[in-house]
């Protein structure tokens with residue numbers, strides 16, 4: 101699509117969030133036009149009620165990223181919160197799909213996003229025991245996050261894919277930087293707009309970094325630049341469609357991840373958070389996201405010609421959380437990578 105040399109108009113559901121903000125910035129910086137669908141009205145936005153009333157504006161691509169954060173640890177895991185997590189994904193997807201199906205001239209591209217949790221979890225006690233999964237794999241188990249993704253993808257599958265290119269993106273943990281915080285924010289640099297990494301870094305900075313559970317669970321991750329890069333690649337390449345994993349090729353275990361992070365931050369790794377504690381803090385049903393994992397590979401993403409800027413963890417973390425981010429001018433121990 102990009103080859104046609106014209107400005108694109110991309111509509112992004114939930115585009116005010118972490119990934120959506122980065123995508124909007126990238127699109128605008130190359131001259132494309134962006135409209136957000138949001139619960140809050142404002143310039144360059146339409147609300148979900150506007151979408152229900154007036155349908156989609158003329159556009160080239162629609163990306164749906166809307167969803168109540170599942171790992172918001174400020175909120176207790178209750179039935180009401182669980183419903184919000186499900187409905188914020190499934191109902192917004194249904195609304196977008198309805199608008200697409202009713203559009204007289206639909207956009208060329210519809211990207212529905214979901215998580216790597218699609219592949220489910222199974223309690224396995226050795227890294228070698230985890231099956232390799234790619235976009236053609238079936239889920240290896242069914243827990244709440246996997247059920248959620250199935251409902252979410254089923255809602256997206258109702259789109260008339262004979263009229264557009266439909267993508268289902270399964271996203272790993274998206275890593276982004278810490279934006280040079282100052283003052284108290286140095287200790288608590290938590291911002292919804294920067295994803296989960298700033299939250300993970302807090303205990304490490306306090307010298308309390310921990311392996312989660314057994315530490316053997318694979319942790320599919322992706323640098324925010326590659327997350328946005330994949331979205332742009334799929335929008336721009338007319339030969340692509342279908343399921344894609346947005347995870348870096350260099351998947352690691354939870355232990356590898358926390359050891360690399362501790363090393364980047366020059367902090368010790370002194371303990372392992374036992375499973376019961378993680379379940380207590382996070383809440384049973386969503387704890388599997390942290391305690392278990394999936395060995396997910398981006399096979400189709402690589403076959404589609406996407407070249408990862410950060411295929412390996414060490415350079416990615418060096419870019420995002422190096423000591424130099426915190427103390428200007430000093431180089432990170434990870435910089436060797």
Ligand SMILES: NC(=O)c1ccc[n+]([C@@H]2O[C@H](COP(=O)([O-])OP(=O)(O)OC[C@H]3O[C@@H](n4cnc5c(N)ncnc54)[C@H](OP(=O)(O)O)[C@@H]3O)[C@@H](O)[C@H]2O)c1
Pocket residue numbers: 113114115116117118119120137138139140165166167168169184188189192213214215216271272273274275292293295296
């Ligand atoms: N970040 C990750 O590591 C990651 C990993 C795997 C999958 N994903 C998925 O990718 C999508 C985008 O992730 P993100 O990190 O950018 O999320 P985010 O920062 O939490 O933003 C998502 C957006 O969804 C909208 N939203 C939140 N609650 C909603 C509700 N109850 N009803 C309707 N809209 C609601 C909000 O937009 P308004 O306030 O403007 O309405 C928010 O800005 C999510 O669906 C997430 O599950 C993310």
